[in-house]
Amino acid sequence: MGSESTDDAAPPLIEEDWAVFLDVDGSLAEHAPTPSDVRIDPQLMQALPKLAELCGGAVALVSGRSIQALDDLFAPLDIAAMAGLHGLERRGHGGAHAAPEMGADFLELARQAEAIAAEYPGALVEYKGGCLFLHWRSAPDAAASFSSFAERVREQLAGHRLHPGAHGIEIRPIGVDKGIAIAAFMEEAPFRGRRPVFIGDDPADEPGFAVVNAFDGVSVLVGGDRPTSARYRLDNPRRVRQWLFASLDRKQAA
Ligand SMILES: [Mg+2]
Known part of the structure; x- marks a missing residue:
């Protein structure tokens, strides 16, 4: 984990040649008393397919939830790329890597x-x-x-x-974290060769920020006044959604 602090700057709007990695709880959606109480904003449900279209399909959820839980949460959306359980399981455009059986x-x-x-x-x-x-x-x-x-x-x-x-x-x-998951996506189409952006709110997101920084990408901490290696900051999930919507609106206007 890095020790430099954020500059409190909002990230630039998303470009077509970016690869977008999104944490869910506390980043796209507000936390709730239990994970099963979390709801996805209807406007975000409409925006995610447009975002995937904008970025050539290079949009992935990167979450501590399982892929099954993510599919349930975002139903009826069909989100192609996901890393679940911090990357222990991963689904990409080229296939899936399942979590191992439990002993x-x-x-x-x-x-x-x-x-x-x-x-x-x-x-x-x-x-x-x-x-x-x-x-x-x-x-x-x-x-x-x-x-x-x-x-x-x-x-x-x-x-x-x-x-x-x-x-x-x-x-x-050991050896399972969101940074490793993002790095694995970045070796595969359609993510390869793009500039990664990662949005996260939790200490578990720091390895993701580090990998994105190594690609000279855009690392964004949501909320949280704490040491982080993220280079940008958004105050809360509502601000994250507004930033996604603004990125789409600008492309539509162009
Ligand atoms: Mg989170």
Whole structure:
């Protein structure tokens, strides 16, 4: 993670030769008490296909959610390119890379996490493909129990890392992050050779900012007054949507 701070500047409008990578929760859509309460703005639903058309199909969602959850959230839109579970699973124009199967040890840990969650109404456990997400946005009292559980998991589960966040903690296989996912897309058509832009709000988005910066791209932090390697900033998901709409409007007017 870089230590330079943002210059508080809004990013330039999207150009036709860009590759657009978008985090979802907290970036395109406002956070909600639980992930299943998040809704996608109807105007954004209309704009995403136009954005893909503008950029030759080089638009991908890059999220901590699973690809299945993203498809459900954006239904009936058919979004071709997605990285789910921080890139553990990826779907591009040239095919898909599925998350690996979960072992019995991992499933047992997930069951233990669910037993903890049951003690705190609103606490939430998600797991898929070797990722375990413990959410306490709606149950702050669960933070201490979940955090100490995650520490125990790290000791038991080789090859995994903890990623603490403001409202939860994630346990992910080493070598899985949004930067690696974006770099993989950038090796494939239609992303290859384009200037990448990545919009994200979370510490988990920092590896994405670093990769985009390495391509001399446009890294954009949403909200958040914290150290970041993002070069631009937008205040909230509404501002992100306005920036997308303005990019489309300008092209329509041209
Ligand atoms: Mg986010």
